[in-house]
Amino acid sequence: MRKPTPNTDALKFIPGSPVMKSGSREFLAGDDTRSSPLARSLLSVEGVKSVFFGPDFISINKQSHVGWPTMKPEIYSLLMEFFSASDRPVVQEGPIEENTGPLDTRIHDDDSEVVAMIKELLDTRVRPAIQEDGGDLEYKGFNEETGVVQLMLKGSCRGCDSSAVTLKSGIERMLMHYVPEVQSVEQVQSEEEKMAEDEFAKFEARLRGGGKTVNL
Template identity: 55%
Template sequence: MATYRQVGRLLGISARLSRPLVGSGYQSAGFHWPSHNTGVSDRWPQNPHWVVPGRTMFVQTQDTPNPNSLKFLPGRAVLESGTMNFDSPRDAHCSPLVRQLFRIDGVKGVLLGPDFITISKSDANMEWKVIKPDVFATIMDFFTSGLPVVNEDSQPSVDTAPSDDDDEVVAMIKELLDTRIRPTVQEDGGDVLYRGFEDGIVKLKLQGSCTSCPSSIVTLKSGIQNMLQFYVPEVESVEQVKDEEEEVAQA
């Protein structure tokens, strides 16, 4: 049986799992300030050094393999578990935070994770230094407002949850996705959703930084497919599936 280190090499994750929080690929907001109101604002504060005791936070950013997506780390829980993806403002009815983020010029998509927020920009030519200040301000103001990130009746995706209808092969695929693959992909600001298994083909949907990422095919074939085939011989290949809206947007 393969060791965890061998599996890590299949996905090329050994180095990433050991990298420190502060270092290559990470940047901080460059200041340390709290919100000075109880509402949610997408405007830059007049005095970024103004501090109220007990209401400070520090947001960091992490580069992702996709140059059009950036991972923001607020230093506190975002979701209790899982991820929630938002491709447009009309999808954000269940999240006050995401609605505020979509008001920022240049924001195309938002992915919420357990402890991160991935922002995807609409224009590859727009520099992150133009978008980041508004994102920093919105995240900080929101978390100090005390509002819930998502409404109580909204739940993250549970597509990899076990089902009574799953056979042994599907159950193994879901377990590998949930315990080995998704945590690694989420570390890079993305996520992978299970969409079915038929005739030896595992169908997956990519989200967050994985969407339209130049290395997404490499991730699917050299990473995810290799691991699934290593443990589940019945898997012949892995294919990406897209929603109709996603295909239209990328056309």
């Protein structure tokens, strides 16, 4: 079974059995996939940019120029083969990471009361809603001086045009309501996204320079 997401370049696949026992994992093109043969197989499909494993779903992001009709048959085949013929875990985790739940929102003894509240809200109120659309988030930190919460969006939320709206009108508003110390929520980009933006900026600079190479 598959479900559309707000991101037209992402689909949420539901195999009908548990995917991750706890937590979630995301693999991008070029990542080390030795811990997940399924991720390696899915990333080998032409056009696949990233694979996200949630509790009971798999979100796949594609390159915009490749159409889903050419990709879905191979994706379906790989998913059916894995889940019907194997009881192996989707991701082989080490003994320390196994069954620990989301690491980013785990509350530590040295967390302030504000940080603990932010983590609890993200884990119990925000994460389930985002996972319904095939995405997830990662808590990256809270600046107690500026009141800024930093989050990284994953899965179908990665690169989605509506992610900024989700961040501001949904997550930010809720956190500011329950935690007065929160002043805003900002999205943190992955290294891959930063590199892509840098390359696009260089490309635009070359266009403005009449095709000449521009060193940035």
